[in-house]
Amino acid sequence: MTVETPGVADTAEPLILAGARLPGVDGVVDLHLDGGRVAAVLPGGSPLGGAGARRATAARRRLDLDGRFVVPGLHDRHVHFSQWAMVSRRLDLAGAESAAAVAALVGASVEGGDAEVIGFGYRDALWADAPTREVLDAVSGEVPVVLVSADLHACWLNSAALRRYGVGDVGGASGVLREEHCFRLMREIDDVADGVLDGWVADAAHRAAARGVVGITEYEMRWNRDDWVRRVAGGVDALRVSFGVYTQHLDRAIAEGLRTGDEVPGTAGLVTVGGYKVITDGSLNTRTACCFDPYPGLGPDEHPYGLANVPYEDLVPLMCRAHDAGLTPAVHAIGDRANAMVLDAFAAVGCGGSIEHAQLLRRSDLARFARLGIVASVQPEHAMDDRDVADRYWAGRTDRAFMLAELASAGVELVLGSDAPVAPLDPWVAIAAAVGRTRDGRGPWHPEQAIEARAALAASTGGQGAVVRAGGRADLAVIDLDPYAASVEALRAMPVSATLLAGRFTHSLG
Incomplete structure (x- = not known):
């Protein structure tokens, strides 16, 4: 795959994706992109067809896909994006198969000098031993420990953390907070400075683009509009974002006239109002x-x-x-x-x-x-x-x-x-x-x-359906395998060569 005019940060100038294959469609095609849309889908090497195709050709920008497959760009319809951006900075508990195994990981973190331990990813439903505050106390002493379950619906705390966050009467002997008590605590520990969190979010957005993602539906328990306006203004422009509104912000959303589907001013059309989320x-x-x-x-x-x-x-x-x-x-x-x-x-x-x-x-x-x-x-x-x-x-x-x-x-x-x-x-x-x-x-x-x-x-x-069509958004993923013929294991690891949002590269290996 060669790019005559390379650059991941290219603006959405006219472009031809030549020699592409579409899943379920025989032969190769040329995709003519213009104005953020797919102007034409033509048989490979065929003459110009329409003003959009002529503009793309006249611009002489061409990406030869060498028979790679092109699918509509991917959307993840349910994410907690700040949480996702944070987890790589937290103690990973995903592999722990018992409360004792979690305690060992916490103990190692404390011995490493951490002033507070925040972990993520434990799943206790099948453990033979139960999570208790004493198990954590034995390895942590006065270092506060907050461990968030993999499903985000429970937090496990030691005595120092229960005191610090004033929830000892809720945690009881187990030190486990569930549902709304857990959500309130998560909002406290997630209070990261905007500049720091936005940097983590930008990294996570680029990782998502590298998997062919062009859009997300954001269900973080925050006032998401201002977060995403600030991020787009700061250059986080790899994703379309539809954000949810929770009950604690419903009055504000109504007072400010937010309506599902509306574009948010100042975001270049990348951020839209999503739905009202209730758990x-x-x-x-x-x-x-x-x-x-x-x-x-x-x-x-x-x-x-x-x-x-x-x-x-x-x-x-x-x-x-x-x-x-x-x-x-x-x-x-x-x-x-x-x-x-x-x-x-x-x-x-x-x-x-x-x-x-x-x-x-x-x-x-x-x-x-x-x-x-x-x-x-x-x-x-x-x-x-x-x-x-x-x-x-x-x-x-x-x-x-x-x-x-x-x-x-x-x-x-x-x-x-x-x-x-x-x-x-x-x-x-x-x-x-x-x-x-x-x-x-x-x-x-x-x-x-x-x-x-x-x-x-x-x-x-x-x-956008399963097939790229003329007139659709030029939100596209270029992949190396036929998704209809690939094995389940190959689908999981699908190689993504490029991702475009409105015809602009957000990811490219070329």
Whole structure:
């Protein structure tokens, strides 16, 4: 692949992507880009066709793709971007398989001289030993320790941290905070200086672009508009960002006239207002997803059916206020009881929107999902992370967990995401999980719920479909393999040669 006019920071001048292949389309094509759009898709080497194609050719900027594949640029429909940017700066707990193993990692960090230890990524649902404050105290002394679970719905603290943050009465003997208590603490420990955090975000945005990503839906629990206006003004321009509004900011959003889909001034069209995000229940690994059936073997301080963070009688008025103000609800629901309640709420409000996660569903709710026109915003890699946890805590019900194929067959629109940092911000990982339902050499888990690569790709491009078409945005990913023919393992590691946003390179290996 050669670039006659190289440079990742090129402006969106007319450009020809020559000798490209499109998945599912025979032969090679030339893509003529102009004005941030795909002006024409012509057979390779064919004569000019249309003003846009003529302008691209006249500009003599040409990238020879040598038969590489081009797909619409990828979107991750559910991320916590600041969290994702922070995790590489925190103690990595992902490989720990017990409370004792976590304590050993914390102890090593303390011995290394850290004045405070903030870790991320533990998953305790299958541990033989329980997390307690004493386990952490034994290795940390007076050094505050805050450990965030991989699902972001629990924090585990030692005594010094419980005192520092004034939550000792909540943490109890375990030192574990769940749901809203956890969210409040996370907002405190995430209070990083803007300049520092923006630098981390810029790095994360470039990493995302290197995986073919052109857009994200941001669900950080912050007042996201001002953050992203500042970042774009500072040169963070590799991604399109649609940001969510949480309940604590709903009054402000309404007062300032924010409406879903509106472009935010001063962001060159990169930042738009997203939906109204509300979290109605917890998560599977924290055993707080709200279910009709009880979780087996829970401790005395846990809730046997999970938690309804927002009861129905509060949810409907909140969704009504948001909808009436022009903010589309995007509602977190994981357990089957939570999903049923949220569908009831959408029916009562009479609006569309999305359910974020939709992990466990009653089959009787599939038709309602479709009839109400609710989008299923799902994260297929969660099924790979949680398969063993689901087999234990949702035993006898896993045939209706992460049921992508049945949702699609019922006519429900699927959109894929990562929930980063819960799973990596890499749509190829999500696509591979949706197609193969497997990872790490294990057999497929409920393969009947797999979807085809074409459908998974289409659900990952922000509404642009699976095939590049004339007139569409010149948001593109250049990849080395045919995504329809690649193995599941190859999909996970898909080589990305270039990424363009509105015809401008945000990533290039050439």
